[in-house]
Amino acid sequence: MTATTPTGPRQPERQPVVVLGWKPTEVLEALGRYGAEVVCVCEPADAAAAEKSGVADRVVMTASLADAGEVVAALVRERVPLTEDSIVCSADEFPLVTASVAGEALGCRSWPVSRALALRDKFVQKLLIRAAGIPVADAHQVDRLADLAGVPFEPPYVVKPFDEAGVRRTVLVATTEQAEEIAARGGAEDQGPWLVESFVPGGELHVDGAVRAGRLELVSVSRYLNNVMAFRDGGLVGSTLLDPEEHPGLYAAVSDVTARSLNALGHPDGVFHLELFEQDELLVFGECAGRVGGGRVDTVVGLKFGVDLHDEWARAVLGLPSAAGSGLRDRRTFGWLHLPAVAGRVTAMPGPDEIRSRPGVEVVEMKAEVGGVMADVRKDSNSRAGRVVVSGDGAAEVEQRLRDLADWFRAAVRVEQA
Structure with missing residues (x-):
């Protein structure tokens, strides 16, 4: 986290931490273990489950985690006692920018908006990565699918909404004819804005770990069983972790690209889930999130390296030292x-x-x-x-x-x- 400087020497007995979203619950539990007073802000559909889980000291309901004004109003209405030592954050990718804006508005500690935006918006992310000289797909924004004719590069390319989750509405456009068919749609569900990315061939890796002061504390490299988009054709969703001793050259190359990418995105402290494409001797950046990876990435990393990524996330939020170097590696x-x-x-x-x-x-x-x-x-x-x-x-x-x-x-x- 990037903190504002406290004006007085007194620290609160329990550090107030406002977390937007109640999943993954492991991060709330980790914050509690370190003595934080956890305030969980969630939407109505999740409020009952969050309260029942008991992972937060307090649950505050807001109409939308995507609306910073709603989040700020909810915290004020509930009289949550926040100070400049309080922290506002999220372990979920979607409310990252909201947490930064709300934290700044409330005078609390939070990520700078630029960092949250870089880790949330894939178009902004690719601009920063390209500026750092790292290979990455071309990217373009269209407001409506009817605007696909104005994309400055030829198919194949991938079209997806900016609020994508689970690759539900992502489409691989293979030909100009297919682009024209999609552009002719007129339904409400086809309104944008949309992100268009040039298709990147190659096998897909995901990289998970922890970083502190710009230094990689843990790097775990896994290869997807099938590229994520292949699930629509019956491809499997899952991955195999690659042992560092079995793949030393790959780990060296991945670590270099990962460190440069995190630096370009302004993410010096925390955890990360980064995706790369393998092309012979070249690694092409896919995307990066400042959170624990999905699936059972956390379990696999824990079993192999003895590192709890959720605990690493909480340690970074609270400014505690990383424990990534103390884990025992399984053969x-x-x-x-x-x-x-x-x-x-x-x-x-x-x-x-x-x-x-x-x-x-x-x-x-x-x-x-x-x-x-x-x-x-x-x-x-x-x-x-x-x-x-x-x-x-x-x-x-x-x-x-x-x-x-x-x-x-x-x-x-x-x-x-x-």
Whole structure:
């Protein structure tokens, strides 16, 4: 965090920390362990669950986390006692800018708006990365899909809304003819603005870790089982962590690009989830978030490196030293997977114990159940029957185990039309 300088020597007995959004709950728990007084601001749909979870000292409801005015008003109405020593932040990507604007308006400590914007807005992000001389996709903004004819580069390119989550509305435009078809749409759901990025070929990596004072404290490199966009064609959502000793050259190259990228984005302290594309000897920047990665990235990193990324996030917020260097590294490697299934009402499905009996399975988290309805996993990369974490002796064994598990599970699930 970037802090304003306190005017007096007295510090509050418990550090007030306002967190926008109640997930991931692990960061709220970590703040509490360090003695922070946690005030969770959330939207009406999440308020009851946040209160029931007990992870915050206080829950404040706001109409929208995307509206800084609403957040400030909610905190004032609830008479939350904030001072210049209080912190306003978010562990979720979407309210980052709101947290910075609200923190500044309330005279509290928060990220500067420029940092939050760089980590939230992918167009701004790519401008900064390109200015730093790091390979990155071309980017352009259109207000309406009808404006695709004005994109200054040829297909293939990717079109996505700025508030994207789960790759639900992202479209790969392969040809000029396809661009013309999309531009002819006139529905309300096709209004923008939209981000257009030139398509970047190559396998996709994700890099997770912690940074302090611009120095990388932890770097974990994983390779996606399939590039994220491939889930619409039946591709698997998951990744295999690559061992630093097994891939020393890749770790050196990734660490260099990661350090330069974080510096360009003005993110010297905290955690990060960064995506890169591999092209022979070249690494092309995809995007970067100042939060813990999704899926079961946190579990995999914890098992391999002995580092709790949620704890690292909380330590950075509170200005505490990083503990990333004290973890014990496991000789094995790990990977995670969204268990796939087809849409419909589930009539038969392997249970958690049966899944745990498969080779290398370490963690099982089920979301679907017999009698429940499965969403169409081809419409949202976050849709899943459940999640698993698998271990093995090297990345190749882990990847094979994940793919075998996905094939076995998909074949064992039975659904009927809902």
